[in-house]
Amino acid sequence: MGVKLRDFGIVLVGEELGGYSSGDLVSGQVLLELSESLAVTALRLEARGCARVNWIDKVAASVSTAVPTRYREEVVYLQHRQTLREAPGNQGCFMLQPGKHEFPFTFQLPQGPLVTSFNGKYGSVKYWVTAILERLYVPNQIVKREFCVTSQIDVNAPNFLSSVSKSEEKTIGCWFFTSGPISLSANIERSGFCNGEAIPIYAEFENCSSRLIMPKAAIFQTQTYLVNEKTKTFRQTIANVRGNHVASGSTESWNGKALKIPPVTPSILDCSIIRVEYSLAVYVHIPGSKKLMLELPIVIGTIPYSSFASRTSSMCSQFSMDMSWLQLALPEQPEAPPNYVDVVSEEDLARQLPTLPQADHLEHEFGSPMFAYIQEFRFQPPPIYSEVDPNPTFTEEMQ
16 A cells, blocks of 8 residues: 555444344445545445355376366355445546545345355355545555355254154175174254254164274265366365274163264355255274264254244144044034923923022021121031932932
């Protein structure tokens, strides 16, 4: 920078809260600090975001004498331009006085899905803001500032709440010198997790061979890059855990052994040229032989798991299943209730039941108001149980 331009930078507001998502407003200021007056033609702002893939096929180049093949691809997700200030009318420039200057800006990210920011082995997904200072007879001065975008993945979605399980068996030895099989089965209660969460692993290891084996588990990240139907893959381990040795003829059980997920990029499943996927591998290390491995696919999201939401969903589905019989039991058109005359026989109608005594008559017999008599027996103990009713009603006596 020249002597006149001491500082030229971009400050974003709210980026420290965890980045941006689709539809969010991005706000900030372009900062200028001048030691002398400066003639400026315009100050412009550009925002851009794209996924890029770039690799060279070295294997094909080593086999033949041809020029190595380079694979490149780019997909644009954000393109925005705006002018913060420019010379008015036909004037060629405007003057900025010595000191500090702030030029605020605001723009909105697209409402559609935005791929999560990522920096991988053979490609990346980046979003950035560029400030361009234009002056007469001087090359433009440019400053850039990257910002993070996160595509929201809710691990409480029904397809991430179902359990995943696998089993495998392997026999050690060759020809007639076999020593028995090694069996492995693994299960996780759901496939959706978030950064910092621990995955409970349920596994059974049975060693019927003659060797000492070691059970282990690891989380793998698989980066896949696609250009013109060509695929490039990079795989790395991001976390692992080990168990105890399993001797010959013994078994080992994992009842929720925890494997914590470190801070990593969430799964990228919505980009056409870059995919970032995760899997939980439960395997057995066998000395002198290839390992026995099971891989369970998992998804690392951004919205944490809520046991209440999953329990509510499970209860609602169970309730709908339990109440399904009611639809079969109820008629399509309800019937009217029967007439009283059709239910009661003629003999019951002809029988004259005595009328109940009135309150005035009861008060005359007891010599006190009815309410006071009831209060007298309010806290009395219940009567002793008897198979015979000590106070039969008139109807029972008639029967």
